Amino acid sequence: KAEGHVEGEKVENPDTGLYYDEYLRQVIDVLETDKHFREKLQTADIEEIKSGKLSRELDLVSHHVRTRLDELKRQELARLRMLIKAKMDSVQDTGIDHQALLKQFEHLNHQNPDTFEPKDLDMLIKAVSVRDK
Numbered sequence: 413k414a415e416g417h418v419e420g421e422k423v424e425n426p427d428t429g430l431y432y433d434e435y436l437r438q439v440i441d442v443l444e445t446d447k448h449f450r451e452k453l454q455t456a457d458i459e460e461i462k463s464g465k466l467s468r469e470l471d472l473v474s475h476h477v478r479t480r481l482d483e484l485k486r487q488e489l490a491r492l493r494m495l496i497k498a499k500m501d502s503v504q505d506t507g508i509d510h511q512a513l514l515k516q517f518e519h520l521n522h523q524n525p526d527t528f529e530p531k532d533l534d535m536l537i538k539a540v541s542v543r544d545k
Contacts, residue, residue: 430519430539430540435487435488435491435520439528439536442480442484443473443477443481443533446473448472448473449469449470452466461537462541464538467530467537470530470533471530478528481528481532482526482527482528484528485520485525485526485527485532486526488520489522489525492522518535518539519536519540520535520536
């Protein structure tokens with residue numbers, strides 16, 4: 413934590429370099445608006461976060477927070493679909509690496525495009541954790 417940090421003040425975090433950095437930041441910001449989840453996040457150790465234990469706390473956040481997370485997920489899926497379509501249009505029949513395209517969805521559950529569930533939070537955490545290794 414930065415010295416002189418004032419409650420409610422935004423702390424600028426460096427860019428993670430992840431192609432889903434903005435999505436990650438938005439999810440964290442929304443989750444931190446829920447008092448219960450914020451307290452759990454502040455007291456959780458790194459192993460609790462990586463193991464998915466923290467993701468189960470998502471079931472206890474407020475309806476407003478869940479609705480906002482659902483909206484963020486839909487926006488992220490739309491963004492990824494647009495990127496994939498643009499990439500496919502640009503390479504027209506030149507041997508598209510479908511596995512590489514699908515890897516762009518490893519940070520969320522694309523099989524459930526409408527709601528943000530504990531599995532989505534778990535996948536987001538794992539995607540960031542794998543990258544940090």
